[in-house]
Amino acid sequence: MTATTTSALPRTGSGGRSATAGTSPPAPAPLPWALTASLVVVGAGLGATIASAVTTETSSELHAAGGVAMFLGGLTGLVGTYLALVMVLLVSRVPWVERALGQDGLVRWHRRLAAWPVSLIAAHAVLLVIAYAQAAHTGTMHELGTLVGTFPWMLEATVGFGLMMLIALVSVKAIRKRVSRERWWAFHLGMYLALALSFAHVIALGPSFVGHPLARLLWVLYWLATAGLVLAYRFGLPVVRTLRHGLEVVEVRRESHDVVSVICRGRNLDKLAVSGGQFFEWRFLARGMWWQAHPFTMSAKPTPPFLRLTVKGLGDFSQSLAELRPGTKVAIEGPYGVFTAHARKRRKALLIAGGIGVTAARALLEDLPVSAEPVVVLRATSERDLVLAAEVAELASRRKGTVHELVGDRNAVRLERLAQLVPDLRKRDIYISGPEGFVKSVVTMVGRMGVPAEAVHYEAYELP
Ligand SMILES: Cc1cc2nc3c(=O)[nH]c(=O)nc-3n(C[C@H](O)[C@H](O)[C@H](O)COP(=O)(O)OP(=O)(O)OC[C@H]3O[C@@H](n4cnc5c(N)ncnc54)[C@H](O)[C@@H]3O)c2cc1C
Structure with missing residues (x-):
């Protein structure tokens, strides 16, 4: 690749683009009804799951020895498994849900929900061992051996249960902190295996399904739909996008002592629907790097055939990007994120970027119309540490905007000055991007200044 070709990319400005010209279509707008519809479907599924456990229970079964524990064991198992599948769906990257909640919103819900399926499935295992022991008038340890050794699919389910509990244990914050993100992630994938191992015993033994072909059919369809969505959106779509765009590194540019821009070239980028402020999960197919994907925001909208990310070297992976060689193939997953112009509620906008958070602000500026009169605070x-500042200044001035650079350590720079710098900030949409601590403190601060939550949009560069 020659310098002439890559110099077509923005270096100190928008690369000769007009303020409004776009070279790739924006990502589709979120569909609020799609989220409501998804919640209704999930709620109805939960209701049907509970109903199938309750309606198959007879009064004589409840009053038999171990009957109550048996019923509760069945109910907790079904509801726990249902919620476990909902958790899988939350991180399956289904586009219409991702567009409404964003990746971080989905991960947040995934985390919030996590304790429920794990506790319910643990309760299911304990209750059913007790129930069978009471029914057979034997000890629980003896009954556990019988269940695992003689009941169909119980050995597989027990292995799956053990794996699930191990993953849950490692996910506890205190332990999770000690495990590298990549190891934890690889280990976490074991949840798919744990769920798959448990599938057959539910169908073969569950009172809601034995002798109830319709309930069994619906349960199987639910599993197939979940597996299909995961395969399509988590694995299929990224592979298709990667092959379609065939990205490869053409240049690595140093922006500052610890920040580099990686410029990639690809095919059909004019057909890649992506909005400024969105990010991809990037996987560089080079030795020692191919097995991990990291999120980085596009630092400019694509200028076909080029796409750029700008990265601060913080740890092993981000630092190693400076050593990438031209020709390195790149796999992408995305685009993701709701930090886009679609989120706007007001005419005018204020963009506040902390450090490397400038990447999202820089690309988002490209999607803002002149009427937004953006004020940018770097x-x-x-x-x-002020990278891409010249590009931001040019893009802002083309939109009749202004840029304020607040440089200095935390004690010297009081962000509270914002109210004087931007007197109409309560009337603007406020976009905040950067490291998590920065984002949290600015979100709290603007909330205290009276900016309503619906006008505050943020992207924290925090890894899940
Ligand atoms: C949605 C999203 C968009 C992002 N966009 C960009 C981007 O455009 N440019 C960019 O440079 N980074 C961006 N990041 C952050 C980037 O993904 C991480 O910095 C990177 O993956 C760290 O990987 P690593 O292996 O190099 O560091 P690790 O080995 O994971 O971490 C090394 C050290 O750095 C610290 N650290 C890691 N990340 C951060 C952080 N963000 N802030 C402060 N300390 C941190 C860790 O606590 C650790 O001490 C984004 C993150 C998210 C979630």
């Missing part, structure tokens, strides 16, 4: 510890 926060950095020192002058050398």
Whole structure:
């Protein structure tokens, strides 16, 4: 690749583009009804799951020895498994849900929900061992051996249960912190295996399904739909996008002492629907790197055939990007994120970027119309940490906007000055991007200044 070709990319401005010209279509707008419809479907499924356990229970079964524990064991198992599948759906990257909640919103819900399926499935295992022991008038340990050794599909289910509990244990914050993100993620994938191992015993033994072909059919369809969505959106779509765009590194540019821009070239980028402010999961197919994908925001909208990301070297992976060689193939997953112009509720906008958070602000600016009169606040510890500032200034001035650079350490720069710098900030949409601590403190601060939550949009560069 020659310097002439890559110099077509924005270096100190928008690369000769007009303020409004776009080279790839924006990502589709979120569909609020799609989220409501998904919630209704999930709620109805939960209701049907509970109903199938309750309606198959007879009064004589309840009053028999171990009957109550048997009923509760069945109910907790079904509801727990149902919720486990909902958790899988939450991180399956189904586009219409991702567009409404964003990746971080989905991961947040996934985490919030996590304790429920794990506790319910653990309760299911304990209750059913007790129930069978009471019914057979034997000890629980003896009954556990009988269940695992003689009941169909119980050995597989027990292995799946053990794996699930191990993953749950490792996910506990105190332990999770000690495991590298990549190891934890690989280990976490074991949840798919754990669920698959448990599938057959539910169908073969569950009172809601034995002798109830319709309930069994619906349960199987639910599993197939979940597996289909995961395969299509988590694995299929990224493979298709990667092959379709055939990205490869053409240049690595140093932007500052610890920040580089990686410029990739690809095919059909004019057909890649992506909005400024969105990010991809990037996987560089080079030795020692191919097995991990990391999220990085596009630092400019695609200029076909080029796409750019700008990265601060913080850890092993981000630092190693400076060593990438031209020709390295790149796999992408995405685009993801709701930090886009679609989120706008007001005419005018204020963009506040902390450090490397400038990448999202820079690309988002490209999607803002002149009427947004954007005010951009760039926060950095020192002058050398202000990257892409010239591009931001040019894009802002083309939209009749202004840029404020707040440079200095935390004690020297009081962000509270914002109210004087941007007197009409309560009337603007406020977009905040950067490291998590920065984003949290600015979100809290603007909330205290009276900006309503629906006008505050943020992207925290925090890894799940
Ligand atoms: C949605 C999203 C968009 C992102 N966009 C960009 C982007 O455009 N450019 C960019 O440079 N980064 C971006 N990031 C952050 C980037 O993904 C991580 O910095 C990177 O993956 C860290 O990987 P690593 O292996 O190099 O560091 P790790 O080994 O994971 O971490 C190394 C050290 O750095 C610290 N660290 C890691 N990430 C951060 C962080 N974000 N802020 C402060 N300390 C951190 C860790 O606590 C650890 O001490 C984004 C993150 C998200 C979630």
